[in-house]
Amino acid sequence: MNTLKATRFAFAALVVFVGFASGAAGQRPTGAGASPALPPPSESSAGSVDVATQSPKATLADFAWLAGRWQGAWGQRVAQQVWTAPKAGVMLGTFQLAENDKTLVLELFTVVDESDGIKFHLRHFTPSLAAWEKSGPTVLNLASADAKAIVFENPLEGQPKRTIFTRIDADTYVSRSEVVPEKGDLQVTEITYHRQKEVPPAHH
Numbered sequence: 001m002n003t004l005k006a007t008r009f010a011f012a013a014l015v016v017f018v019g020f021a022s023g024a025a026g027q028r029p030t031g032a033g034a035s036p037a038l039p040p041p042s043e044s045s046a047g048s049v050d051v052a053t054q055s056p057k058a059t060l061a062d063f064a065w066l067a068g069r070w071q072g073a074w075g076q077r078v079a080q081q082v083w084t085a086p087k088a089g090v091m092l093g094t095f096q097l098a099e100n101d102k103t104l105v106l107e108l109f110t111v112v113d114e115s116d117g118i119k120f121h122l123r124h125f126t127p128s129l130a131a132w133e134k135s136g137p138t139v140l141n142l143a144s145a146d147a148k149a150i151v152f153e154n155p156l157e158g159q160p161k162r163t164i165f166t167r168i169d170a171d172t173y174v175s176r177s178e179v180v181p182e183k184g185d186l187q188v189t190e191i192t193y194h195r196q197k198e199v200p201p202a203h204h
Contacts, residue, residue, distance in 0.1 A: 058145045060086035060113050065167065067091070070193035072175075077104065079191050081175075089113040103127045118142040120152045120163065133158060171195035 067085040071078065077099040084092045095107035106129070109122040120140040124132040138158035143151045150165040162178040172194055179187040 058118060058142060060089065060091055060111065060118065062145055063091055063111055063150065065170070066093075066165070066173075069196040069198070070173075071196050072191040072193040074189070074191050076100075079193070081193060105132075118145075168192075 064086055066083040068083060070081040070083070072081075073079065074097070077097055080096045080098075082094050089112060091111040093109045093111075095105075095109065097104045097106075106125045106127060107122060108125065109120065112119050112121060119142065121137045122140075123137040126132070135157070138154060138160070139156065140152035140154040140160075140163055143153040143162075145151070148167055152163045154161045159179045160177040161180045162176075164174075164176040164178075166174045166176065168174065172192065175191050175193060177189045179189075181187065
């Protein structure tokens with residue numbers, strides 16, 4: 001099964017959670033999806049990321065800073081993420097990757113406070129909502145979280161294997177998605193997201 005090269009927020013991708021975020025956020029999904037593979041616009045460097053040990057008391061409140069609308073660029077492509085605030089044990093997010101006014105992939109993701117820990121669920125779709133991952137959503141477990149970085153890891157099937165959200169400031173974060181193919185080198189997608197200010201509705 002070939003790896004479909006699309007972003008994570010990602011909360012992309014994240015797609016969101018990179019890609020997240022990659023990502024989400026901007027995530028790179030795998031599976032026999034209806035959409036074509038998305039080659040990266042340029043090579044990404046696979047630098048190391050330092051993270052602190054996860055607090056055993058991590059809650060969704062630690063993720064609240066992600067709530068809002070975000071936009072980033074992946075080469076010539078425009079990545080957009082929207083996160084809801086934590087409510088009833090869930091944060092909900094969406095990711096959209098577009099190029100030349102054409103949507104390439106959509107992503108739906110949730111961060112859920114479950115009995116055995118916080119988990120990041122993500123799934124990619126075509127614009128008509130045909131799912132790429134035929135076997136179901138990809139699930140990543142919270143590995144560590146502090147004021148600067150949130151790390152999710154995937155011990156089971158599917159891609160990405162690791163998603164990192166690095167908070168730069170109140171209005172900027174980097175979503176990093178790491179895909180480990182069966183053969184070949186680690187594939188990394190990084191998207192820097194900027195918070196989008198809400199535009200008040202026009203009064204007529």
